[in-house]
Amino acid sequence: MNPALQTLVDRGFVKSCTDYEALSALMDEGPVTLYVGVDPTGSSLHIGHMVPFFAMHHLQRAGHNLIALVGGGTAMIGDPSGKTELRQMLSPEEIRANSASIRDQIGTVIEFNEGPGMGKAVMLNNADWLTDLNYIDFLREVGRHFSVNRMLTFESYKQRLERGLSFVEFNYQLLQSYDYWILSQEHGCRLQIGGDDQWGNIVSGIDLIRKMGGEQCFGLTFNLITRSDGHKMGKSEKGAVFLDPNLFSPYDFYQYWRNVNDEDVIRFLKLFTFLSLDEITFYEKEGMNINEAKERLAYEQTKIIHGEAEAEKARTAARALFGGGGLDSTENREGMPHISIPRAELEAGIGVLDLFSRTDLAKTNSEARRLVQGGGAWVGEQRIDDPRAMIDTSFLDAEDELLLRAGKKRYFRIVIV
């Protein structure tokens, strides 16, 4: 099999392919242009969205050309795949803004600038060709190739039929197929990749291209990444694990990976880092400390998404907090989330509930109260169990700061100014 394709299989990306042999042969011949669709309905991607781009990273290094297609046109409609509810429609302005930030996020994994020995990568927007479509022309040229009977057999539509599916959304498959057609004609695109939930849309795109007289095209889908505990990938107690540091701090991001289940570590190292398979094998060895593997995963992943500096800070802070001691230097604390409080205010004394609810440790006073009453609230090494307790300068530690803690794992740093 073609080495690049083999890499994806070995690293655990691939779920299915429309034709392994023919695709492998095509990739052997030379650079192949491939695309993946991105949904611009949010301002930030979360980690679950990144799987195809990690795969693309490997393909780009093998010299293949990438197209990230922003669904600016289709986002004004909504995608039925795997969704149980109708989606909100977005304005062109919102979509444009979202696309810009999404491009930056994708850019952490694939290279939009040209590099030696690497394939090119571009970002396109299907609004460019979908917006001006003429309805009658579209029906005549594209619509006639689709069979409603066949479309209804697709799993994604079956589910939606039980809950309701608007005609507008039903058209999504036609538009995505049309995208593939356009990309095949204008950019020589021969391969579409995506999550396994996209299988139906990809296949019908390939069919459309064939019926319209194009070249043989291919589809490659990836496993939907799940966690062994059954939780949804990319979701945490804080909500989705967004890539935007303002929505999800690098420290929390690091912690998310640091805390994956034992069973998931190796799998995630293969999927979400660029470590070689040989190196990953090292972590699989008998007697290997699983926590080292988790730390490596967290570090590598944070480094890719947020950069080396943030990864270092997060690791240092985490080691200091959990590795025992070591909290005595500012450096160790830098990666921790923090807020500032004026010294005068602290001198006057601040109620515990008030203090905790100002941090991310508790959203409301009531939540802070529950935390205190449940015995999970700490200031430094002191457990606070009285909701009326006042925190003042006597709680300051050697660094002249306060280190708040909710339970064993959630820390928050109070800097005095």
Add this chain to the structure above:
RNA sequence: GGAGAGGUUCCCGAGUUGGCCAAAGGGGGCAGACUGUAAAUCUGCUGGUUAUACCUUCGAAGGUUCGAAUCCUUCUCUCUCCA
């Protein structure tokens, strides 16, 4: 267009002889115990606040009542069947 069934707290889902309902149960989440910053398990908590009381919530707006998630009216949305 006609007939019927429904919209409950983060989610699913009880609750409609009106008060004992901030609303059962489960899930999820948070905390405690045990641990390896894991999983599993057990326990507690899980609308808000100036907190033994008060405030806002049971699709929306009105109404009846001392008192409504529970009754009435209108509106709205979803689903099912018929055409």
